[in-house]
Amino acid sequence: MDAKKIMVIDDENIVGKMIKATFERDGYVVEKFLNAKPALERLREQKFDVVITDLKMRDVDGMEVLKIVKKEFPATKVIMITAFANMDTSVEAFRKKADDFFPKPVKISDLKARIKGLLEGEERPA
Amino acid sequence: MKLVYKIILANTLGIIIIILISVFSYHEFNMLKAKLSFVEIADTLNASFLKMRLAEKNYFLYKDVSSLQLIKAEIRRSKDMTGGMKRKIIVAVGHENFTGLVRRLDHYAEEIDKIGTSDKIGISGQDIKNRQLSVREAGRDLKLFSGSMVRLERKKVNGIISASLDGLLYFFSLAILVAIMGTYLFFSNMFRNLSRIERATNSISKGNFNKIAEWKMPNNELGSVMRAINSMCDELQTRHEKLIQSRKLASIGILTAGVAHELGNPLNNISMVAQTFLELYDDLPDEERLEYMETVLQECGRIKDIVKNLLDFSKPKDTEFRVLDINAIIKKTLKLVRNMINVAGIKTELDLQEKLPEVFIDEDKIQGVLVNLINNAIQAMSAKGTLFIRTIRQEKEDKVIIEIEDTGKGIPPEFLSNIFDPFFSTKGTEGTGLGLSISYGIIKRHNGKIRVKSKVGVGTTFIIELPVYISKEEGDGCEEDHGD
Ligand SMILES: Nc1ncnc2c1ncn2[C@@H]1O[C@H](COP(=O)(O)OP(=O)(O)OP(=O)(O)O)[C@@H](O)[C@H]1O
Ligand SMILES: [Mg+2]
Numbered sequence: 175m176d177a178k179k180i181m182v183i184d185d186e187n188i189v190g191k192m193i194k195a196t197f198e199r200d201g202y203v204v205e206k207f208l209n210a211k212p213a214l215e216r217l218r219e220q221k222f223d224v225v226i227t228d229l230k231m232r233d234v235d236g237m238e239v240l241k242i243v244k245k246e247f248p249a250t251k252v253i254m255i256t257a258f259a260n261m262d263t264s265v266e267a268f269r270k271k272a273d274d275f276f277p278k279p280v281k282i283s284d285l286k287a288r289i290k291g292l293l294e295g296e297e298r299p300a
Numbered sequence: 301m302k303l304v305y306k307i308i309l310a311n312t313l314g315i316i317i318i319i320l321i322s323v324f325s326y327h328e329f330n331m332l333k334a335k336l337s338f339v340e341i342a343d344t345l346n347a348s349f350l351k352m353r354l355a356e357k358n359y360f361l362y363k364d365v366s367s368l369q370l371i372k373a374e375i376r377r378s379k380d381m382t383g384g385m386k387r388k389i390i391v392a393v394g395h396e397n398f399t400g401l402v403r404r405l406d407h408y409a410e411e412i413d414k415i416g417t418s419d420k421i422g423i424s425g426q427d428i429k430n431r432q433l434s435v436r437e438a439g440r441d442l443k444l445f446s447g448s449m450v451r452l453e454r455k456k457v458n459g460i461i462s463a464s465l466d467g468l469l470y471f472f473s474l475a476i477l478v479a480i481m482g483t484y485l486f487f488s489n490m491f492r493n494l495s496r497i498e499r500a501t502n503s504i505s506k507g508n509f510n511k512i513a514e515w516k517m518p519n520n521e522l523g524s525v526m527r528a529i530n531s532m533c534d535e536l537q538t539r540h541e542k543l544i545q546s547r548k549l550a551s552i553g554i555l556t557a558g559v560a561h562e563l564g565n566p567l568n569n570i571s572m573v574a575q576t577f578l579e580l581y582d583d584l585p586d587e588e589r590l591e592y593m594e595t596v597l598q599e600c601g602r603i604k605d606i607v608k609n610l611l612d613f614s615k616p617k618d619t620e621f622r623v624l625d626i627n628a629i630i631k632k633t634l635k636l637v638r639n640m641i642n643v644a645g646i647k648t649e650l651d652l653q654e655k656l657p658e659v660f661i662d663e664d665k666i667q668g669v670l671v672n673l674i675n676n677a678i679q680a681m682s683a684k685g686t687l688f689i690r691t692i693r694q695e696k697e698d699k700v701i702i703e704i705e706d707t708g709k710g711i712p713p714e715f716l717s718n719i720f721d722p723f724f725s726t727k728g729t730e731g732t733g734l735g736l737s738i739s740y741g742i743i744k745r746h747n748g749k750i751r752v753k754s755k756v757g758v759g760t761t762f763i764i765e766l767p768v769y770i771s772k773e774e775g776d777g778c779e780e781d782h783g784d
Contacts, residue, residue: 192572257564278568282575
């Protein structure tokens with residue numbers, strides 16, 4: 175079986191770097207992006223199993239990324255992370271069919287478990 | 301002195317002068333009337349005396365008895381007249397002159413009588429001659445006396461007239477002088493105080509709550525007005541400060557969302573680095589372990605900066621002027637608002653002139669101004685906007701210029717004159733309309749200027765000019781806050 179591909183989009187470089195470091199040891203392929211635009215372009219040439227995106231970024235809003243990904247690649251799982259979570263944004267994220275929503279600081283083990291579950295066909299939380 | 305008293309005093313003074321003039325004129329005119337009526341009497345008498353003397357001559361020349369009859373008639377008339385007009389004559393010429401006149405008239409009458417009797421009896425020629433002589437003497441005496449008296453009185457009348465003229469002139473000049481002096485003393489003070497009040501209210505309407513100096517206050521109604529203005533100033537000042545404070549709190553509210561984001565990111569970074577560090581510990585080469593820990597420290601530094609900025613912003617500080625570099629303050633301020641700018645999706649372009657001369661400013665206040673202007677710029681732009689911040693040195697006038705330009709919707713020309721007014725806002729409940737008015741006041745207190753250039757649909761530029769700090773040896777222009 176091919177290695178599962180994960181994309182991380184966050185303008186905080188460290189987030190991508192750490193996810194890449196920990197997830198690659200578990201056998202995933204991770205690509206990290208600081209901006210949404212190049213990430214979306216990459217998505218169009220390469221299928222990813224999971225997209226982890228920050229909610230608030232300079233160029234394109236994380237919600238926008240979620241919308242585009244869910245429209246163009248419905249099979250791709252999307253996990254939102256944000257440093258500024260409130261009820262409204264998480265509700266909106268789920269309404270836009272996000273597969274999960276993680277407030278920062280993110281617990282990597284939780285993220286791993288969740289991604290593993292998602293890839294094994296677990297339903298997204300209600 | 302109270303204004304009412306001043307007005308009463310001025311009026312009383314005027315009335316006194318008018319009464320004095322009237323009394324003086326009344327007295328003078330009465331005097332004149334008496335003298336004139338005497339001159340009239342004296343003229344009649346003189347005419348009588350003249351007739352007597354003519355008749356006297358005729359009598360001596362032609363021995364005409366009817367002439368003697370005429371003289372006697374004239375004497376009677378004259379006596380009647382002097383008797384009848386006694387009081388008037390005395391008033392005009394005095395008792396002594398009156399008796400002198402009466403005595404001479406009587407004497408003449410006696411002499412005439414003697415002539416009349418001597419003719420009938422027949423006396424020696426020598427005697428007759430002697431009597432004629434004494435008659436002539438008495439006649440001349442009477443005529444001369446009355447003539448000189450009339451001349452004297454005419455002179456006196458002329459004297460009275462010119463004295464009254466002088467007197468009136470004197471009184472009028474006094475009245476004019478008093479009026480002018482009074483106006484000056486009374487009104488110049490009042491006008492000075494009124495214009496002081498005008499200046500004070502004008503400066504209040506411009507947002508400077510400068511009080512009127514206590515020692516300049518007159519002890520009258522205007523003084524009470526000034527005191528009322530001063531207590532209004534105090535009240536406005538405290539309210540103004542409260543408003544500024546509450547505005548600060550409000551902007552903190554706006555900032556909190558940003559701050560949560562701003563703090564959340566480094567916190568997350570630290571957490572993720574630590575988790576990865578723990579998980580990968582055994583596999584990590586030494587230099588990567590060090591790198592991880594350095595990243596942690598860096599992120600801690602980020603948090604520290606944010607917290608410090610936040611504290612700086614919220615802490616109510618007294619004004620504290622220091623010599624500072626404006627570029628550094630702009631950078632500091634940008635850190636504070638960076639997240640807001642990011643969230644709004646706005647680009648920033650800095651063009652800060654190097655080696656900018658320092659300015660003598662209250663850092664907190666200037667930072668407040670910058671935050672306000674940046675806030676307005678952000679609110680005026682859609683996501684595609686760019687915020688330009690420039691600093692320029694203007695050597696000619698020893699000024700530092702800060703330009704904050706946005707590519708926002710611009711300000712319609714009809715609003716341009718209002719935007720610095722307190723409470724002018726086009727943002728409804730979203731804006732207090734205080735941002736620019738407070739900023740204006742702050743820049744003014746720095747002896748600086750703030751201007752705006754704007755084009756609808758293109759953008760807006762706010763231009764701040766601050767005087768360059770000149771050290772003590774070169775002169776000190778920065779310390780005093782010159783009022784208007
Ligand atoms: N950069 C700008 N572009 C367009 N309009 C502006 C700009 N800056 C100010 N204005 C106009 O000037 C008005 C007054 O600004 P001011 O900062 O005093 O108050 P406000 O922004 O409405 O309220 P607050 O500052 O409390 O948010 C604004 O309502 C807006 O109409
Ligand atoms: Mg404003």
